[in-house]
Amino acid sequence: MSETAVEETDVVQRGALDLTLRRLRRDRASMMALGIIVCVILLAVLAPWIATLTGHSPIEQFRETGMTPAGIPVGPNAEFWLGTDQLGRDVLVRLAYGARISLLVGVLASLAASLVAIVVGLTAGYFGGLVDIILSRVIDLVMSVPFLLCALALVSALGPSILLSVAVIVFFSWAPMARVIRGQVISLSRQEFVQASRALGAGPLSIMVVDILPNLAVPIIVYTTMQIPSSIVFEATLSFLGMGIVPPTPSWGGMLADASSNSLYLIAWWMVFVPGLALLMTTLAFNILGDGLRDALDPKSSRMARNLKRQKKAASKP
Amino acid sequence: MIKFLLRRISFGVGVLLALSLFVFFLFFVAPGDPAAMIGGEKASETQLTQIRKNLGLDRPLPEQYVRFLGKAVTGDLGFSYRNQQPVTKIIMRRVPATLSLVIGAVVLWLAIGIPIGVMSARHPGTLRDRLGQAFILVGLSFPTFVLGMMALYCLYFLPRQAGFTLFPAGGYKAFTSDPLIWAWHLALPWMTLALTIAAVYARLTRGQMLEVMGEDYIRTARAKGATERTVVWKHGMRAALTPLVTQLGSDIALLLGGAIVIEQVFGLQGVGALAVQAVNNQDRPIIIGVVLLGGLFIVVANIIVDVLYVLLDPRVR
Numbered sequence: 001m002s003e004t005a006v007e008e009t010d011v012v013q014r015g016a017l018d019l020t021l022r023r024l025r026r027d028r029a030s031m032m033a034l035g036i037i038v039c040v041i042l043l044a045v046l047a048p049w050i051a052t053l054t055g056h057s058p059i060e061q062f063r064e065t066g067m068t069p070a071g072i073p074v075g076p077n078a079e080f081w082l083g084t085d086q087l088g089r090d091v092l093v094r095l096a097y098g099a100r101i102s103l104l105v106g107v108l109a110s111l112a113a114s115l116v117a118i119v120v121g122l123t124a125g126y127f128g129g130l131v132d133i134i135l136s137r138v139i140d141l142v143m144s145v146p147f148l149l150c151a152l153a154l155v156s157a158l159g160p161s162i163l164l165s166v167a168v169i170v171f172f173s174w175a176p177m178a179r180v181i182r183g184q185v186i187s188l189s190r191q192e193f194v195q196a197s198r199a200l201g202a203g204p205l206s207i208m209v210v211d212i213l214p215n216l217a218v219p220i221i222v223y224t225t226m227q228i229p230s231s232i233v234f235e236a237t238l239s240f241l242g243m244g245i246v247p248p249t250p251s252w253g254g255m256l257a258d259a260s261s262n263s264l265y266l267i268a269w270w271m272v273f274v275p276g277l278a279l280l281m282t283t284l285a286f287n288i289l290g291d292g293l294r295d296a297l298d299p300k301s302s303r304m305a306r307n308l309k310r311q312k313k314a315a316s317k318p
Numbered sequence: 319m320i321k322f323l324l325r326r327i328s329f330g331v332g333v334l335l336a337l338s339l340f341v342f343f344l345f346f347v348a349p350g351d352p353a354a355m356i357g358g359e360k361a362s363e364t365q366l367t368q369i370r371k372n373l374g375l376d377r378p379l380p381e382q383y384v385r386f387l388g389k390a391v392t393g394d395l396g397f398s399y400r401n402q403q404p405v406t407k408i409i410m411r412r413v414p415a416t417l418s419l420v421i422g423a424v425v426l427w428l429a430i431g432i433p434i435g436v437m438s439a440r441h442p443g444t445l446r447d448r449l450g451q452a453f454i455l456v457g458l459s460f461p462t463f464v465l466g467m468m469a470l471y472c473l474y475f476l477p478r479q480a481g482f483t484l485f486p487a488g489g490y491k492a493f494t495s496d497p498l499i500w501a502w503h504l505a506l507p508w509m510t511l512a513l514t515i516a517a518v519y520a521r522l523t524r525g526q527m528l529e530v531m532g533e534d535y536i537r538t539a540r541a542k543g544a545t546e547r548t549v550v551w552k553h554g555m556r557a558a559l560t561p562l563v564t565q566l567g568s569d570i571a572l573l574l575g576g577a578i579v580i581e582q583v584f585g586l587q588g589v590g591a592l593a594v595q596a597v598n599n600q601d602r603p604i605i606i607g608v609v610l611l612g613g614l615f616i617v618v619a620n621i622i623v624d625v626l627y628v629l630l631d632p633r634v635r
Contacts, residue, residue, distance in 0.1 A: 137332075143568060144333050144620060146612030148575035149593055150340065153605050156597040157344045233461045237579060240463050241594055256463060260583065263487075265467060266475045273471075276464040284459040291455075 023296040030292025036285035040278075044103050047096035054081070056090035058097040059248045063088045073268045083270035085258050091274050094250035098275065101251040102282065105162065106232035109169040113231070114224045116170060117177035118216075122208050124178070125185025136182070139175045147172040148237070155243040165244045169234045177223045181216060188212050218297045225290040229283035236279055252279050319628060326624050330617035337613040338390065341606045342383050395607040400599055405607040409589060415490040416588035419577055422504055423511040424566075431516035432562070435523025436550065442528065450520060457517025462576050466510040466583035473506060488584035507584045511576050515569060522565055526558035533557070560631045567623035570616050 014022070024030055043050075051057055066074055066088030073084045082092040124135035151168045158164055188194065189212060197211045238244030239253025240260070247254055252275040258264070259271035361369070370376050373396075374385060389395070395405035438450030470487070477484040485506050493500040530536065531554055539553045578590030585591075589608055596604035 137329075140329065141333055141336055144571065144616055145337055146571055146574045146609065146616055148578055149609045149612045150337075152578075152593055152597050153341055153344060153609050156600060156605060229459060236461055237463065237575075240579065241582065241597075243597065256467065260463070260467060263470075266471060269471060272464070272467045276461075276468060279461055279464055280459060283461070284455065287455055287459050 020296045024292055027292045027296065029288050030296070033285040033288035033292065036281055037289065040099055040282050040285075041103065043096050044099035047093070047100060050096045051093050054079075054090060054093060056080075056093050058093045058250045059089065061087045061089055066090070073264075073271065075268070075270055082274050083268065085255065085268075085271055086261075086264055091255070091270060094255055095252070095274060095278055097250045098252045098255060099278070099282075101162070101245055101249070102232050102235065102279070105166055105169070105235040106228045109166045109173065109231040109235070110224050110227040112166065112170045113173040113227055114177060114220060116174040117181055117223075118213070118220065120174065121178040121181025122185055122212065125182040126189055126204065126208050126212070128186070132182070136179075139179050139182075142172065142175040143179075151238065152241065152243055155238070160238075160243050160246050162245060165235055165238055168238070169231050173227060173231065173234070177227070180219060180223065184216055184219065185212055188215055218294075221297060222290055222294045225286060225293055229286040229290075232279070232286075233283055322628070323621070323625070326621050330621060333617055334610065334613050337610060338387060339383070341609050342386060345602050345606065346379065390610065395610070396603040398604055399601045400604075405603045408604065409592065409607050409611055412587060412589045412592045414492065415586050416577055416581070416590060418490070418493060418500070418504055419507055419511065419580065419586060419588060420573055422501075422508040423515070423573065423576075426508050426512035427516040427519060428562075430512060431519030432523050432555075434516070435520040436527055436555070438520065439524045439527035439531065440550065450524065454517045454521045454524075457514055457520070460514050462510060462514050463579045463583050465514060466507070466580055469506055469510050470583070488586065490586045490588070507580050507586060510583075511573075511580050515572065515576065518565070518569065519562060522562060523558060526561055527554055530554050530557045560627060563623060563627050563630060567620045567627075570619045570623075574612050574615065 047058075056062070062080075062084065066080060066084035068074060073086055073088065074080060075083045077083075080090050080092070082090075082095065085091055085094070120135055120139070124132045124139075151172065154168055155164060185208075189207075194207055194211055197207050202211070235244055236251070236253030236256070239251045240257045242257060245251040245254055255275040256272060256279075259268070259275075265272035367376075374382055377385075386396075393406050395409075397404055398408055434450050434453055438447045438454075441447050474485045474487055486503050488507075489503060491499045491503045527550075531550075536549060536553055539549045544553070574590075577588065578593060580586070581588045581590040582594060589611065592604065593608040595601075596608065
């Protein structure tokens, strides 16, 4: 090809981040998921504004207007856009404030769980030997206890609080990711660039953080994203069982617990469908985004492999 | 094989020991005096001392733990703070409901998850694959209790309003009295618990089948004229099955967690519901008993899964 052709096409050099974002932007499902997540974040951020707009605080009980004379919550109407709950509180305002709890606990617990997993996985994988045996046993142990029962026992002994919820979620979530990272570190630390670094006099900490950790960016990002919906559901489950966020602070799990008590949701469907669908949409969005991120960050892994298999299959089936 | 089994069993014993230590010390450091809970508010100081002495609470902590462990091994987990009945007896009454729920759900989720995964993998990129993948995503994202409440609303309440009974509202009916009524009452809980976990298996089966169906021996099987059904289910599935069995082992804890929530939603009086009640009543012996029983269940189920694994995959032997 001539030189002029190259000049005309105007080749731009793109970095890894740029390429990833471009791939992600082309994925319609991921973009929709991102849109939903942005909506939930907006809902959480604008919660006080929604409260002033409607004139309802999240814990105020409107026994006159928000309930029928028989004491039954009213459905969606002009004053209460998404209806009221069993105490005559505004479901929309509580939903917005509940989004704060869900996002806060979900993101915080996922980041903390990832951090623990990275530290344990790196240490076990890099040092090997006795350290690895002990840490791997601990991982096996955490993965084979009845986690929800243990969480209930913990909360009943120490009393429910938001911090304890986060701690419980972290404690029972880090193990699978630590196991994956350990495996990756073991194979990475046998490679030449690690040996080269060691030959240049780098210490263990430097090798782990400077040489090995950047190579784990993809699984760490994908796992952390996928951990967020699990953490959100875990928190909602704890609150649903009355062991998470302490009422009257609104949380989606707590709202569902209110709906469930006395099977009230059978006559007030909005009490289960509003927080329930919010929870479903949020976890669905994070799961779709996690899938999309994995494909965008590491296009070899899934889509390419899929295409390869298809070709192979087509070849074997004339 | 024997050595492998012994190693697994000793790990299981380790898990149970760790769990017993965890619950024991958890409740030791927790605020609240057990003697006061048993004696009630009006108990005098001498009565409290007497209760403490009877329970051995005045002994040093390690001694208390060893005594607790020694009794637990023989199945004696003490008495409920609430009604002074033996913990083992209270829990055992609740076991049939939970066991029915859990076993039915496992069968159902394998019966749903594996065929969807196979269907999805056999037609990659087609509409069927997309439907399968949509099922996987929604199933993975649906919180169990939300699905359960929505199912109750749509499949119990709405038909009831329309004037006919499709499913009962919940509750547990003993298998021994009438198996049909038993299954009818458990149908919705089974489906709810199974659907959310079936997604995990559909995804795993899909990935495995995609891999296996590209192998040379599958081509060989096709070349020798085996029908597609034989190729997929006999040759393909056989190789894809082992990771599924491994997954089954690590999902038992998930299953128990799901059972607690499901029992709550459908009003099944099982072990999970007992745990929630005990937590609300601060009935510590019951909580300790349920945690240990849950641990035992997971350990035994994992050993069964390990044996299955060895039987299925001759390479491990």
